[in-house]
Amino acid sequence: MEHKHQRVGHNVTEEPWERQIRQTDGYCFTMVEDEEGSLPVLTSGCLGLVGSEFQCRDTGNARQRRALECCTDQDFCNKDLYPTLPPLRTPGKTHTLSHTQYKRQESRPHYSIGLEQDETYIPPGESLKDLIEQSQSSGSGSGLPLLVQRTIAKQIQMVKQIGKGRYGEVWMGRWRGERVAVKLYLITDYHESGSLYDYLKSTTLDIKAMLRLAYSSVSGLCHLHTEIFGTQGKPAIAHRDLKSKNILVKKNGACCIADLGLAVKFISDTNEVDIPPNTRVGTKRYMPPEVLDESLNRKHFQSYIMADMYSFGLILWEIARRCVSGGIVEEYQLPYHDLVSSDPSYEDMREVVCIKRQRPSFANRWSSDECLRQMGKLMTECWAHNPASRLTALRVKKTLAKMSESQDIKL
Template sequence: MFLSNNVNMNNYHGRKWFLLLIFAVYRKLDPVDGLKCYCDTTGPSCQNETCETDGFCFASTTLKAGVKKFEYRCIERRSLIPIEHPFGCSTTKAKNESVVIECCNEFDWCNRKLRPELQPKPPESTPTAAAWQVVPWIIGLMVLGVCGAISFWWAKRSRKLTKRGSGHLFVVDDSLCETRHPILGTATIRDMIELTTSGSGSGLPLLVQRSIARQIQLADIIGKGRFGEVWRGRWRGENVAVKIFSSREECSWFREAEIYQTVMLRHENILGFIAADNKDNGTWTQLWLITDYHENGSLFDFLTARTIDSNTLVKMALSVATGLSHLHMDIVGTKGKPAIAHRDLKTKNILVKTNLTCVIGDLGLAVRHNVGSDSVDVPSTNRVGTKRYMAPEVLDETMDTRQFDPYKRSDVYSFGLVVWEMARRCGAMPDEYQPPYYDCVPPDPALEDMRRVVCVERRRPSVPNRWHSDPILSSISKVMKECWYQNPAARLTALRIKKTLANIGSGDYIKM
């Protein structure tokens, strides 16, 4: 009887371990869809300190003013760019002194006990007399090493076949047969964008972006905002604009870089994106967004300092409408583009090119339309648009944020205000530059001020009498008024505005 009991117990333990093994294998094969993570934020995505994601659980340690701060949340799969080494889970150094990030997806709540450790700053040591005696030897060896590396590179380069075509220099590597690679040192930024995007318009490869960012020299500051600063930089003799975000604005930086790299977004009236990179000097982390540089600055700066004629007004307005129409357009196909709404269109976010056409920039608040699920991809950042340019339905919170079309109609309202600002600076007797509703609200209006003027009193910027005697200004004012209707459904579409302005420029609209 005793022997029989032992056999039964052994069988029981054997079945128990077998079932545990099967459960472990099942958990290992189980997809990450529905992964539960610990979170310490407030909001609809974090309920009872738990969020759910199809991507990774996130944990970070940040040192601010000598105090460690831990942060926990979910990262969605669609935000993992690139998927094999995503920005959001990257730390510039393996052990950083100010910010350390760690992600996991092995099991539910895997980030609860994660405490990424900061690397303490090593104490400074005073060189001894013996060390100074070694320095000349070290310098000599370094010089020899550099010379050897240059000789090896030149010898290897001379064995490759160089070809010159269409004004660009290519290298054909024997081991890669027909594969061609542009030489970073001899190509301009325009060349690299044309040669490496393969027609997709989704931006430069990540390694090329990092190479460019590491070689930029900051020249002078050209602007400041709530996100950080904008600098003019130099890369191989070319001017570039460098938007520097603070580490607190990581979500805004990531979102804007993600939107700029949307397939087929590149357009002559959308600010040209070049690269995004995070730079760490050992004390703090800077987040860089590198774009084309336009020496005329923003449309706000341009209108404040200069007046324009009727032809320039139509050209500027048409270029902004063309860029907005491209943003709003949904391009269907394998390499298609989702429809995008800007959400913060204003003169400070529009730049003036040397030919006096405009480009739309600052896409950090943009939302995308997911056609498959008919949903709206809204950024997680807490930033909101500029109150002065908010549409009535945004101010009184009646807009249906689950649908995409209301976001486009809100952009059209903001566009009407931008055209009003441009039209004031046009004509034989232009008015002094003023922002919209300058005569109704304070310089920095509160939401209540704008809600009272726009929603309750239903006021709009005044149209000067002199516009009625000018055929172009009169036609422009009609377009304006059709952009800022109180009823969003009655407003023009960006495409309709583009066609109407093109007709005004050609004179057909005025004749009608």
Template sequence: MCNEKIYYSPEIIHTTSNPLTPKPELFNTLLYSLVPIMGIAAILLFSFWMYHHHKLAYPPVLVPTQDPGLTPPSPLLGQKPLQLLEIKARGRFGCVWKAQLLNEHVAVKIFPIQNKQSWQNEYEMYSLSGMKHENILNFIGAEKRGNGMDIELWLITAYHEKGSLTDYLKANVVSWNELCHIAQTFARGLAYMHEDIPGLKDGHKPVVAHRDIKSKNILLKNNLTACIADFGLALKFEAGKSAGDTHGQVGTRRYMAPEVLEGAINFQRDSFLRIDMYAAGLVLWELASRCTAADGPVDEYALPFEEEVGQHPSLEDMQEVVVHKKLRPTLREYWQKHAGLATLCETIEECWDHEAEARLSAGCVEERIITMQRQTNLIAPDDILTVVTMVTNLDYPPKESSL
């Protein structure tokens, strides 16, 4: 046995000392080392090519190369000096300043960089073909200010001293003719937004759903003409194109339609328009509650459902009141004794109907208001004095801070 072991030992040494065997092992080692390195290099080269290709694809719209999502300064502004004067409002997306641009006052809505998506969406909506309209807030331009972490996104629009419909109704009552003028111009602006208009001079105007209709987003010009503002949540509907982020539960809770509160939205164009119409009914109710036309007291200004849920309702609060109990703001009995207000109450109820398909269109609301004003003024002109008891205060605390 000992001799046997000694006999086989040289064979083992002879086999393992064969100079040809290390070559495939070395080749395999090199192969396994180089393949991952080459793979990583290929990925880096492809990523660089994609980045470079993407940058070159959109040079006219995206100014700073370090942030391809931002829009360049508007050519309407150029290098004109813009001086911020005072803050007029604050909200969830930013704040609004009164500012000086040459010899006129303008409004500057300032978004922090975290709210870039809202700023970008609003800029795009204002820039759509056909969005210049008397009853839509006049857009002047958009700018990026600052650098690095201090970047601010500015949206410059016309400035209206009277502020929002909320602000105005807090401090003022309205006559019948004033109510009709505000309601009609608001409905006209909403009807125009909701309309698809081909063949305009500057292109095809798509249907636009606002998705945050409320009295805070309706501004009043000096003659009380209404114009709709704040398109940060708006959607446009163009044939053959996606409407974008159609997430259902957006907007201001107290103005949310039942189907929004339930999370049961049909994500079709008409569904979003009907959601706007529900909120429009609440805005018309706010106007009616501050009108002096009826033979009865004028209530202190209150937000819709403030009596039921207070000033800061939760989503659950609104679901309980609007969806489960199917409540709506109170329509006073003595409003029904005024022919015009009675028609307006009927219109309001058809706007905030629980069934979305039963709601009126904005165009229909506009026509109704024109008709009821004409008929009422034939019966009782607005210059006839009506004695009204006002239940109101001179100074009101702010009720909501959303822009």
């Protein structure tokens, strides 16, 4: 489809000006709303091509007092729009006016042309309650059409978070002047092989499969740990609960990191660590010595990065044990299986890891296989007692890439 125009708009609901850019094929707008006795709220943004001209006219029958102005003549044109709230009306007049407008809408003939044929088009004046009631009374039981749902989702402006659970958040938002509650879900790919823990229990590995699991896992960890700048950027993130049960295996034998429920991010602008309020703690078996003895510097982001690397060293050990060499392979076991119980206490782990400074043992066969010997060296440098001595995720990634090259393996 050829669009007549594509504009860049200003969105005042976001933070830095550099990030307040939105491209659209429709109109850009600025709207001022009366927030029930509070100061008026100003919002700006851009609308999609379909229906935007009609939505720009839709102010008369809003439940809140508001004013809306639209433009489409140049980039950032809505920066120069200054809508003014209409004067307050008496309750009686408001009631009569809304009744008259409703009757006009009801009796208006419907022409089967243009936008009204488009299932994504939502007529002006329709409230979310109206749409839900229509979908429930349609008899199909399927709810709103998918494209209508998508259209609404694009038009909703998030205002503030009002609730949060382990798997979702609830936000107060605005849609066409109405205040709505928006529940956000996290939807991810499904990986039928399950977690790395499940996979290793039932699968033995050759050298290539071992390196693929290890390399893809540390690549994901490296991505988490790295801050990326720009419009598609991300902050540096530390996982804080790395273990084989929190890594998933894809069909192609590569891994991806899951369950970021304990993750912390680094805010580079203020040099602060953003730690979400959470009563959960990490898995004791995988905790580094500085967490077990409570010496970790919680204000220093690099402390969390190095804690992740200790846990990753244990994961490398789990992977390497399942690699066949010379026809020999060890059965799957959790780290420290021979030193602590199946559900160790903090005191158990502190004694083994901090006081005795013990680590998982290597099978004798590893010394006669060059690849397994190098894997052993890698994990030893990851789980070093001193956090500053541990390898970074990037260093482990580069080392595994060199090991693959030397084995003539393409990952």
